[in-house]
Structure formats: structure tokens, C-alpha cells
Amino acid sequence: MGIDLPHEPSAGRFYLAGRASSLSAQIVADVRDALFSKKLKPGDLIGTEKDLAARFGVSRIVARDALRTLEALGIAEIKMGKGGGARVARGNPRLFAEALAVQLDLTGVRASEVLDAQRAIECMAAELAAEHATPADHARLHRLLAESEASINDATAYTRLSREFHMAVTEASHNRVLVVQFISLTHVSWPSQNPTLTPAVSQRVLDVHRELAALIEMRDGAGARRLMDDHVKMIRARRVAERDQPDHFHAQPDCC
Amino acid sequence: MGIDLPHEPSAGRFYLAGRASSLSAQIVADVRDALFSKKLKPGDLIGTEKDLAARFGVSRIVARDALRTLEALGIAEIKMGKGGGARVARGNPRLFAEALAVQLDLTGVRASEVLDAQRAIECMAAELAAEHATPADHARLHRLLAESEASINDATAYTRLSREFHMAVTEASHNRVLVVQFISLTHVSWPSQNPTLTPAVSQRVLDVHRELAALIEMRDGAGARRLMDDHVKMIRARRVAERDQPDHFHAQPDCC
């Protein structure tokens, strides 16, 4: 497919002052162009440092600079040893999640903004899960509910299982774009520890999760969306009632 | 704030075989840790290649390797010349948009998946715009509607203005996370050219845009959400009726 990326010169580091562009930046641009024009696909060999240096008439360090950039962008995977070199990577959602987390941190968005975006993703996921969930998806949701029940007194395990339940709902939508975005947003918004979670709150959340799984099983997309909307709104309200400050993500005790 | 990133060693290139980790990878990890623990913030000086080389007891090329990676990740901005060196970048949504586009391309998602994710983002944006739009936001929407009306017979200009209208709705939500996601998804999904757009279709889309602006102005969040949902569903249906293939993004003539 042809991805229509921005052509304006201000598109990041591909347009630099001084030298029209550094030599390594030119190599990066060439490889990216080949990727987007489908001349390269995941698994293809991009080349060794020696190969690229020869091809572009530069030193190995320039080639290495370019490969380091491609690696950081998730485009290339590099291997040492005979038969090594750089190959086009397969898509890596976790890398993307990290990139988003970094950018959100740097731009200083508020918890409320992240949670509203998460609400958008999870509501759509719930609706589409009601349409597309498979028997395996239903089984997974039920297994996670049972494990959550068993961990009702263990706040750490419960928090982890809760996130896995939301992840399972998102994956039941069979929309990989929503899955990637869910992973990214929850990297930012999901606390890893939740010391103030009580068994009473856990039980209430578990009840909502059960109802959601039932609506998905009944193929009630509108109902699943509404319940998820209320559920994530409740989480957001608890967060925002505590301090709505960019640097209080970590301190927030609430999840679902 | 504390961003809770994955701590498992398999988190990308920060855990390498052979050498416990390359020297440059260690520098990258240190800088990232400093960023996430708030020891570094946007605008801060990370250091020159010489500084970092001295600090970590390595050569300038190792420091340069690390800085190249941080630059690619959008963490560092590098400047040549006296007073140059690397500083912590400000958040760059366009970089994130490109990263997402690359990853979506590499994972081979379908147009329908991207458009469903876009529908999630735009519906939430419409609802929040109804709550948060300012007089300046309303004025901008009306200006864009007027310019669209004047360009009804110019498919290229109309396509551009149409995207700007959607962007303006998203910005009227005052949620920067939704804005970043909108930019990212439309990098992938929005055709740059639309040769088959007819004035009749343009007029119909313009009517929907007018109604949407009116609902936002009336603060009717539920109505704005419903209209946007139907609108993006219509776009999706037209796309999917043509070929639902990952590599036909570029060829799709439809936008709104």
C-alpha cells in the first residue's frame, strides 16, 4: 500500500540545514521510500554496513548512523555475525507504544486527555467485540473473570488481570489498530501498582466486567459500548477528582 | 509524572545478546531513565558528543550512536556548531504520526481497521468539541465551511479543506491525545488526491459538515457523535466496497 506521508520539508530530521541533508539522513530517506513504495517488505535484507557504505559511496560509520536510525524507528533489525546485517523489521506494536509514551510525556498531556482517548478506543473496541468475538475470545474473557475472582484480595494480581481483561476485550474486536493504540495509551495511563484498591471496589469492578462479557456474548454492541463508556468515565472521574496534573499518572491508584 | 514503561528485558533493543548491551545502548537507556524520572525535561541540555563520551568513558562515535537513536525516537534534537549538542526535544506529534504510519504499514493492517479506529477518535472528538469548543473554534469551523463552499468545483482544494475541517473539529475537543491520533491515522488513511470526487458528492458532504458544526455550536454532544459516526461509517463503506486490501489506501478516492 502507499502510505501518504507528509511531503513538506519540515517533516522531521529528513530536512536538515547546512548540508542539503547529512549523508546518513539520505540513506534513511531512501530506505523509507523503498519501504513505502513496496520495494522492501518485512524480512527483506536491507544490507550490511559494508554493503550500504559501498552502495552509497560513504564510510561504514555513515551507513551505521543510518541503520541506527532505522533500528530506532522500528524499520530495521540488525544482527551481528556471518549472514548478519540489517533486515526490514516486522511491525512492533510495543515499540510504537513506547514512542507514543515518550511523545505524550514530552508534550505534557493531562491524565484526563489520555483517559478520554482511551475511552474512545475502548468504546469502539467493545462495540466491535460484540460483532466479531470468537468462541476463543469468549473463553478467554471468562477465564480472566474467574482468575480475577480468585485474586479479589490481591490488589497487585487483580490490577494486572483487570488490564488483561480490557486487553482481551480490545483483541476480541479483531482490529489491530485499536489494539496498538490501547497498548500505547495504557502504557501511559495504567498504574503498575494500586495499593488503595479494596476488595469492595474490586468486586464492583468485577461485576461490571461480567456484565460487559455478557453483552459481548449477546452481540449487543450498543449495550457494550454504553457500559464501557460509563465504566471508563467512572475511572476518569476518580482520577480527575484526585489531581488532574500531568505528573500524577504514577500516583493514581485507580484502574479497572 | 512517572510513565510506567515495560520493565521486562525483552523491551526492544535495550537488552541485547553478547555484550551485556552495547555501550551506546547503555547511554540511551540512561537518558531515557533520566527523562522518565523527571531529571530531564524538554529543552534541557543532554550534552555534546564530547561531553557524553567523557562522561561514559567512551569514544565520540559511541556517544554519537546513542544520540542518533535518541534523535530517531524523538527524544533528542541535535544542533551543529558552537553552543550546539543535543537537547531534550519538545513533543513532536508529527514524528509520532510517522512512527505509527510505519508500524501500521509493517503490520499490514486493513483500511477497514484504520477507519474504525478513526471513527472512534472522531466520534469522541465531536462529542468533546460540543463540550469544549471556544468562539475561536466555532469561527474557524465556519471559515472552513465557507472556503469549502467556494472550492466545491476544485477536488484538490476541497479534499484538503475537508481534512482541515475534520482536524478543526478534533482540535476543538481540546484533547491533544485525540489530535495526535487523528494526525497519525489520517497519515495512513487520507488520500492526498481525490480525482473522482464530484461536486454533487462534495455538496452532500458539505451539508453534513454544516450540520455537524451546528450541533457542536448547540452543545449537542450526543447528536454530534451520532452524526460523525454515520458520516465516517459512510466513508468506510465506500472504501470497503472498493477493495479492502492493505495496499489500496493510496488508490482510494474517498475522503470527507
Next chain:
DNA sequence: AGGTAGTAAAGATATCATCTTTTAAAATCG
């Protein structure tokens, strides 16, 4: 206020060191 020179910084090159992978030879077992 403008031009120039000096200095600090990154860009790039040639080369050496180390690591990883592959292949071939030797040893062992049936």
C-alpha cells in the same frame, strides 16, 4: 552595524578489536 576570524561542535573517514555465525575437520559410536 557589518565583516571576519577563531573556536566549539557535528559530519565523515580509515582502521583496529570483538563478537557471532558458519563451515570443515576430527573424534566417537554403532
Next chain:
DNA sequence: CGATTTTAAAAGATGATATCTTTACTACCT
């Protein structure tokens, strides 16, 4: 004696260093 396994060496690849070149910024002089 043939097949299989183990070990070692060679080849290929990246990691890293020292050094030269080019760029950009700042201070000084006219």
C-alpha cells in the same frame, strides 16, 4: 567403515577508537 556429534578455525559482521573535515555560532575589530 559409515554416520553422527563435537570442536575449532575461518569468515563475516558489528562495536569501538583516533583523527580529519565541515558547519555554525560567537566575539572582536573596523
